Amino acid sequence: xxxxxxxxxxxxxxxxxxxxxxxxxxxxxxxxxxxxxxxxxxxxxxxxxxxxxxxxxxxxxxxxxxxxxxxxxxxxxxxxxxxxxxxxxxxxxxxxxxxxxxxxxxxxxxxxx
Amino acid sequence: xxxxxxxxxxxxxxxxxxxxxxxxxxxxxxxxxxxxxxxxxxxxxxxxxxxxxxxxxxxxxxxxxxxxxxxxxxxxxxxxxxxxxxxxxxxxxxxxxxxxxxxxxxxxxxxxx
Numbered sequence: 001x002x003x004x005x006x007x008x009x010x011x012x013x014x015x016x017x018x019x020x021x022x023x024x025x026x027x028x029x030x031x032x033x034x035x036x037x038x039x040x041x042x043x044x045x046x047x048x049x050x051x052x053x054x055x056x057x058x059x060x061x062x063x064x065x066x067x068x069x070x071x072x073x074x075x076x077x078x079x080x081x082x083x084x085x086x087x088x089x090x091x092x093x094x095x096x097x098x099x100x101x102x103x104x105x106x107x108x109x110x111x112x113x
Numbered sequence: 114x115x116x117x118x119x120x121x122x123x124x125x126x127x128x129x130x131x132x133x134x135x136x137x138x139x140x141x142x143x144x145x146x147x148x149x150x151x152x153x154x155x156x157x158x159x160x161x162x163x164x165x166x167x168x169x170x171x172x173x174x175x176x177x178x179x180x181x182x183x184x185x186x187x188x189x190x191x192x193x194x195x196x197x198x199x200x201x202x203x204x205x206x207x208x209x210x211x212x213x214x215x216x217x218x219x220x221x222x223x224x225x226x
Contacts, residue, residue, distance in 0.1 A: 001171075034214065036156075043203060043217040044156065089156060098169035099144055099210035103156040 002027040004092050006104025013111055019077045021107045023090035026071065030092040033066060033073045034101065038087045048075070080111045116140045117218035119204050124223045126194050133180075134189040134221045136204030144168075144210040145187040147179060148217070151200035162187055163210040194225045 005024045013019045023033075031052035036044035050057045050064045050073065057064045063076040077084055087108055091101040120135040138145060147159040161168040165181045176198075178190045191198060201220045207213040 036217075043219050046214055046216060049214060091156075097210075099146060099161040099163070099207065099213075099215070100158045100169055100171065101148075101156075101215060102158065105155045 002030060002092055002094070002100075002102040004090060004102050004104040006090050006107060008107060009105065010108045011110070013080050013109070015082060015111055015113050016079055019080050019084070019109055019111070021075045021088055021090065021109075022072065023074065023092075023104050024070075024072045025092040025102075027092070027094060028071065029094045030071075030102075032093040032101075033064070034091050034093070035062075035064065035075050036089045036091065036103075038089065038106075044089060077109075080109075082111050082113060085109055085111045117204060117206060117216065119202075119218040119221050121221060122219065124221055126223065126225050128194060128196060128225060130194050131190065131192045132194065132223070134191070134202050134204075134223070136187050136189070136218060138185050138204070138206040138218070140206055140216065141185075142206035142208050142216075143184065144207045144213070145181070145185075146205040146207075146215060147187065147189050148203045148205060149200045150203060150220075156203070159189075160187075161210055168210055191223075196225045199223055199225045 034049035038044040048062045061078045066073045090104045093101045117138045144163045160179045180188045201222045203220045204218040205215045207215045
C-alpha cells in the first residue's frame, strides 16, 4: 500500500521566518494531498490541500508545492507566528473506491518569539 | 455547534471487554471514516463508508466492526479489547469518498487496562 515519508520530525524556527515540511509518496496513483494541523489534545484540522492537476497552491501564508514526477510535496509557512506551533501531518489519497488517506508521521513545529 | 460528534470523549476499559464508540456528523456528508492515532503510529486509516456501504477496511482484526444505522452515523464496535487498542479514535467525514476534503471529529481517547 501507499507509504508517506515526512521530514523533519521536529522543526524549530524563529518568529517571522519561514518553515518548510517535506513529504514523499510511493504510489503514482495518489492524486490528492491534504495537510492537517493538530494542536495538543485536539483533532487534526485541514489547513490546505492540493490535487494532482496543480503544482502550487497558496492560502494566505500557506504554500503547497507538488512535484508529481519526483513524488514529492511540501508545505511552506511564510512569516511564522507562535500560533503556528503545532503538529503538522501530510497525507496522500488516491480516492480509488476507498477514500483512504495515508498519513506521514508528523512534524512538530515550534515557532520561537 | 460541533458538526461531528463523538461519544464518549474518554473511555477506560478492561482487557477482554467490548466497547462501542459513537460518531454522528451533521455536515450532510455522504462518506464517513474511522482513523486511529497512537503514540506508536500516526493517523492510521481503519474504515471508509459511503452511503452506508463499506468501501474499504484496512484493519487486520475482525474485533473492529463499524456499524452504520443512519447515513450520518458510523459507530465503531471493538470486542475483546487489548491494551494495544489504547489510542485516540477519530471519526471523519467528507462530502463524498473520492478526493473530497475530510473533516475530523474531536476523537475518543480509549485506554485499555
